[in-house]
Amino acid sequence: MMAFFWQGAALLSLAAAMSVHADMKLDCRPDSVSLSWTNTRSQDDPSLIRLGNCLPTSVSAKEATFNVELSDCHFRRMVTGDQLVYTNDLTYISSPDSLMLPFTEPVVCAYERPREWYPPMYDPVVPHTYGLGDLVFHMGLMNDDFSGPAPSTAFPLGSLIPIMASVEQTSHQPLLLLLEECVAANTPELQPESEMFTIITNKGCLVDSKTTRSKFEPRQKSSEIHMSLQAFKFALGEEVFIHCKLVAWDPSGLDNSKKACHYVKEHGWELLDNPSHSSLCDCCDSSCKSRRTRSVASGTRRIAHNAVLGPLTVTDLNA
Missing domain, CATH: 2.60.40.4100 (Zona pellucida, ZP-C domain)
Structure with a gap:
């Protein structure tokens, strides 16, 4: 769980965290992500959508929904100045008999870096x-x-x-x-x-x-x-x-x-x-x-x- 990590952290503008892709709605929460992908093309199968390595949390005929922790699904974290940025890929895996081509959409959640936060140090060992x-x-x-x-x-x-x-x-x-x-x-x-x-x-x-x-x-x-x-x-x-x-x-x-x-x-x-x-x-x-x-x-x-x-x-x- 990451809740302790985000005490005092602030989300950046929610509008900036929402995808402009017409099929995808993204909600970046303090330690989790809610993402909904809506099928607007009859040939698409929502069950073939993946977020990183995660299957949808729920699937209907028209929509795939993900409710996942930022520590799951292979989210990548990057520290850039005063921001903490988490990135991932939303991928459509085309089935062999499908007429639809696979595609990938970027998923980005940006947060204000807490002033008191510093990178965790550790005592490295080999290997x-x-x-x-x-x-x-x-x-x-x-x-x-x-x-x-x-x-x-x-x-x-x-x-x-x-x-x-x-x-x-x-x-x-x-x-x-x-x-x-x-x-x-x-x-x-x-x-x-x-x-x-x-x-x-x-x-x-x-x-x-x-x-x-x-x-x-x-x-x-x-x-x-x-x-x-x-x-x-x-x-x-x-x-x-x-x-x-x-x-x-x-x-x-x-x-x-x-x-x-x-x-x-x-x-x-x-x-x-x-x-x-x-x-x-x-x-x-x-x-x-x-x-x-x-x-x-x-x-x-x-x-x-x-x-x-x-x-x-x-x-x-x-x-």
């Missing part, structure tokens, strides 16, 4: 473990051959930092784990004033590999991914936190929004899981747009989770 339903995500610093935890959280400048991420899939079909985004920051929670250094962006492009020895290591199994990150000058000698978006996919195919790419000197961008299809990485130097329509229509399942690793320290032995 971190995150539970999401019956999926359990791990992210940790490893030793040189990825056979166990790192003996230290201090790494010399220019050395390789072994990082492992995985997802346990007790009752799921095999999943493909990818790192969609990663940044290094000087704070355990990203804020506008945080200093950041981009590691992975553009739906899985390890951009740091273009100028360093950073790379993805050969995959041992689909539910794990190993990355060797060259220790950087960013926040040298200070505590650093690695923020990553871990994404677990149905492994039924890759595209330019579902990939792990690193740059190989004198060769170019290479796709980790199938180098013969490295053309999927061509967008890494421009913009890799999500093929949302194709993914939803094909029934592909995507489960994302944000993880924080740290603190770690990069040391300069010549200092």
Whole structure:
């Protein structure tokens, strides 16, 4: 429950929180969301509407309704200046025999940031473990051959930092784990004033590999991914936190929004899981747009989770 968190918090203008989409009515409450989607086209089936990973709370022939907590349904939280913003996606999952194409609408709730609120601090440990339903995500610093935890959280400048991420899939079909985004920051929670250094962006492009020895290591199994990150000058000698978006996919195919790419000197961008299809990485130097329509229509399942690793320290032995 989040009620204690919002004591003294104020909603921004309710009009700003209401969607302009004719089919959707959104009510942003202090710690929950009420959303109603009304069918105005006879071909649409309200039971196929999803809010993040949540099914409708109630469904009729013409309407799907969601009454959910902000801590559910994979709402994403972002701190921007004096606002706390929660975002999600309302998605229509088209059935195979439907004539209606799938679509996605953004869902945004913005709140005034309470003056007394500060990001929660914690005592980080390595590795971190995150539970999401019956999926359990791990992210940790490893030793040189990825056979166990790192003996230290201090790494010399220019050395390789072994990082492992995985997802346990007790009752799921095999999943493909990818790192969609990663940044290094000087704070355990990203804020506008945080200093950041981009590691992975553009739906899985390890951009740091273009100028360093950073790379993805050969995959041992689909539910794990190993990355060797060259220790950087960013926040040298200070505590650093690695923020990553871990994404677990149905492994039924890759595209330019579902990939792990690193740059190989004198060769170019290479796709980790199938180098013969490295053309999927061509967008890494421009913009890799999500093929949302194709993914939803094909029934592909995507489960994302944000993880924080740290603190770690990069040391300069010549200092």
